[in-house]
Amino acid sequence: MGKNSVRKEQILESAAKLFRKKGFKATSMRMIASNLGLEAASLYNHIHSKQKILEELLLGMGGRFMEGMKEVEDSKKNPLEKLDLLIGLHVKLTLSYPEQISLITGDWVHLEEPALTQYKTLRNAYELKFKTIIIDGMNEGLIENIDIEMALFSILSSLHWLYSWYARHPEMKGSDIEREIKKCLISGLKKREENP
Amino acid sequence: MGKNSVRKEQILESAAKLFRKKGFKATSMRMIASNLGLEAASLYNHIHSKQKILEELLLGMGGRFMEGMKEVEDSKKNPLEKLDLLIGLHVKLTLSYPEQISLITGDWVHLEEPALTQYKTLRNAYELKFKTIIIDGMNEGLIENIDIEMALFSILSSLHWLYSWYARHPEMKGSDIEREIKKCLISGLKKREENP
DNA sequence: GTCTATAAGTCGATAGAC
DNA sequence: GTCTATCGACTTATAGAC
Numbered sequence: 001m002g003k004n005s006v007r008k009e010q011i012l013e014s015a016a017k018l019f020r021k022k023g024f025k026a027t028s029m030r031m032i033a034s035n036l037g038l039e040a041a042s043l044y045n046h047i048h049s050k051q052k053i054l055e056e057l058l059l060g061m062g063g064r065f066m067e068g069m070k071e072v073e074d075s076k077k078n079p080l081e082k083l084d085l086l087i088g089l090h091v092k093l094t095l096s097y098p099e100q101i102s103l104i105t106g107d108w109v110h111l112e113e114p115a116l117t118q119y120k121t122l123r124n125a126y127e128l129k130f131k132t133i134i135i136d137g138m139n140e141g142l143i144e145n146i147d148i149e150m151a152l153f154s155i156l157s158s159l160h161w162l163y164s165w166y167a168r169h170p171e172m173k174g175s176d177i178e179r180e181i182k183k184c185l186i187s188g189l190k191k192r193e194e195n196p
Numbered sequence: 197m198g199k200n201s202v203r204k205e206q207i208l209e210s211a212a213k214l215f216r217k218k219g220f221k222a223t224s225m226r227m228i229a230s231n232l233g234l235e236a237a238s239l240y241n242h243i244h245s246k247q248k249i250l251e252e253l254l255l256g257m258g259g260r261f262m263e264g265m266k267e268v269e270d271s272k273k274n275p276l277e278k279l280d281l282l283i284g285l286h287v288k289l290t291l292s293y294p295e296q297i298s299l300i301t302g303d304w305v306h307l308e309e310p311a312l313t314q315y316k317t318l319r320n321a322y323e324l325k326f327k328t329i330i331i332d333g334m335n336e337g338l339i340e341n342i343d344i345e346m347a348l349f350s351i352l353s354s355l356h357w358l359y360s361w362y363a364r365h366p367e368m369k370g371s372d373i374e375r376e377i378k379k380c381l382i383s384g385l386k387k388r389e390e391n392p
Numbered sequence: 393g394t395c396t397a398t399a400a401g402t403c404g405a406t407a408g409a410c
Numbered sequence: 411g412t413c414t415a416t417c418g419a420c421t422t423a424t425a426g427a428c
Contacts, residue, residue, distance in 0.1 A: 007411085021305075022305070023219065023221060023302070023305070023306075025219060025221035025222045026221045026306065028402075028403065028404080029403080029404060029405080030402090030403085030404095038411095038412075038413095039412070039413060039414080040403095040404080040405085041405080041406080041407095041412080041413070041414080041415095042411070042412050042413070044404095044405070044406080045411055045412075046411090049404080049405080050404065050405090051404095080386065083385070105301070105302070106219070106301070106302045109217075109218070109219070110219075110222065134385075137385075141387060142386070142387060143385050143386065143387060144379065144383065144384070144385055144386070144387050144388070146376060146379050146380060146385065147372075147376040149361070149364075149365065150361070150373075150376040150377060150379075150380060151380055151385060153354075153357070153358075153361045154354045154377065154380040154381065155380075155385075157353050157354045157356070157357035157361075158349075158350045158353045158354055160353070160357075161349070161353035161356075161357075162349075165345070165346070165349040165353075168345075169345065176343075177346075180342060180343040180346040181346060181350065183340065183342050183346075184342060184346060184347055184350040184351075185350065185384070185385065186384055186385050186386050187340065187384045187386055188340070188380075188381070188382055188383045188384020188385070188386070189279070189330075189333075189339050189340055189342065189347060189351075189381065189382050189384070190276065190338070190339065190340070190382050190383055190384070191337060191338055191339060191340050192340070192388060192389075193388075193389065203393085224420080224421065224422085225421085225422065225423085226420095226421090234393095234394075234395095235394070235395065235396085236421095236422085236423090237394080237395070237396080237397095237423080237424080237425095238393070238394050238395070240422095240423070240424080241393055241394075242393090245422080245423075246422070246423090247422095
């Protein structure tokens with residue numbers, strides 16, 4: 001980590017922004033270079049191919065999510081509190097890496113083997129850990145008895161699209177975003193009875 | 197409606213499936229034709245361009261959502277019941293048009309003017325109607341006091357990604373899907389106190 | 393209505409001068 | 411490390427034979 005040159009970081013950043021706006025296939029090496037005042041050919045002194053840019057961006061995000069998950073697992077809190085921490089993790093990573101996050105929702109399909117399998121394996125492992133926390137919560141009576149796959153999917157799809165919402169509400173603070181999205185995903189929309 | 201020839205419907209269907217799997221930009225006219233045992237040039241006897249295929253698919257879905265929304269608005273139920281009906285609408289349209297639905301999450305960005313503005317206008321109008329129902333629910337004390345944009349975004353992102361979940365669980369019945377996703381989005385994951 | 397042939401452009405990536 | 415020039419493959423779309 002951190003041994004990337006300045007130029008390479010600039011290229012990854014330029015690419016991520018364009019991938020987000022246009023998508024991987026609709027973004028050309030010429031566009032990525034043009035944003036940095038370069039010609040397309042110059043990019044190849046710093047990166048091996050367009051494909052490798054996508055791999056670095058996506059596997060980098062995968063690693064960050066797995067690191068965050070490990071911290072949550074080691075926290076020894078109860079499952080509902082762990083769910084709370086996980087939502088915080090997604091919010092934090094979304095605000096820190098908004099462009100890279102957007103690749104998770106769509107452009108990962110353009111990965112080629114073996115990176116594609118590598119990415120899917122990482123994602124499956126993450127989702128399994130997430131699911132385990134939900135199941136623990138049900139067993140302890142903290143979480144409603146809901147179809148587990150549906151609960152997982154429902155949370156993750158909201159969290160994955162948080163970046164597009166944040167792009168339209170840049171004035172909102174991270175802490176406010178975190179509080180409100182937790183209300184939606186954990187407590188639900190329907191009004192709860194006042195406490196007895 | 198319904199005045200499309202059989203061939204044209206086949207082309208739209210073939211295109212939708214490929215757009216879903218590969219994305220609009222990564223799908224070529226040759227692939228669309230090949231799935232029907234045709235050469236690419238033959239497609240142009242039935243459709244004007246690749247761009248027009250995307251427009252027909254996306255604006256067609258937009259119309260179906262607006263029709264459904266109108267029925268819900270006219271139903272004279274309370275806001276929480278209307279929310280329930282809207283989730284049912286999304287589930288129904290997802291199961292009926294899984295490929296077309298997938299375009300809503302990503303490939304709409306490849307629409308060109310004036311279709312792009314037309315699509316955005318349709319989507320904004322739909323989201324505004326959706327939001328109005330949530331606000332009514334809050335005013336009537338049926339829905340928790342949550343950031344409205346966040347609540348809207350949270351529900352819609354889960355509903356928009358329902359198709360990808362359904363692709364992995366084709367054995368589940370529509371009625372079961374509807375019941376479980378309503379639990380997630382309306383009641384929330386956190387266990388509620390038993391009724392007094 | 394489908395075909396072959398092709399126009400006109402863009403793509404990712406490389407070679408080699410400087 | 412950046413450039414110009416270029417290759418070969420691929421793209422959407424059209425023209426015209428059948």
